[in-house]
Amino acid sequence: MQKSGDEALFAEAAAMRGRAYAPYSGFLVGAALLAKGGRVFLGCNVENAAFSPSNCAERTALFAAVAAGERQFSAIAIAGGKAGEPGSAPCLPCGVCLQALLEFCDPQSFRVLTANGEGGLQAFLLGELLPHGFRL
Numbered sequence: 001m002q003k004s005g006d007e008a009l010f011a012e013a014a015a016m017r018g019r020a021y022a023p024y025s026g027f028l029v030g031a032a033l034l035a036k037g038g039r040v041f042l043g044c045n046v047e048n049a050a051f052s053p054s055n056c057a058e059r060t061a062l063f064a065a066v067a068a069g070e071r072q073f074s075a076i077a078i079a080g081g082k083a084g085e086p087g088s089a090p091c092l093p094c095g096v097c098l099q100a101l102l103e104f105c106d107p108q109s110f111r112v113l114t115a116n117g118e119g120g121l122q123a124f125l126l127g128e129l130l131p132h133g134f135r136l
């Protein structure tokens with residue numbers, strides 16, 4: 001994917017941050033997941049008063065995509081940060097979300113994009129972030 005494509009995907013994640021429901025942590029996250037066919041699936045974090053039912057933005061996007069019939073993905077962009085802050089600081093998936101992504105995404109080619117804290121983006125391979133994920 002070209003750099004401009006990365007930036008467009010991140011812009012979708014940043015816009016999706018506006019839908020985050022995070023009254024307990026005050027930390028808003030948006031994610032944009034790119035399927036290999038070109039469709040983009042969006043997600044935000046959705047918290048709960050009982051805490052453990054909360055869901056991260058990345059899994060919200062992944063599960064929406066799988067429910068829509070997609071199982072092949074090339075990249076995810078994540079924009080996160082405290083409410084009132086712009087989402088331009090790095091925000092990488094938690095371990096649970098990395099494991100969920102590993103179920104469908106090639107660790108050597110699937111790209112994880114987030115802000116670099118300096119107005120740009122940084123990219124990691126899924127396998128860099130989760131080098132020893134669980135496999136049956």
Ligand code: THU
Nearest residue numbers: 025027029045056057092093094
């Ligand atoms: N969160 C995400 O949605 N994605 C991440 O990459 C990190 C954390 C959410 C979970 C929780 O609602 C809030 O951010 C604070 O941890």
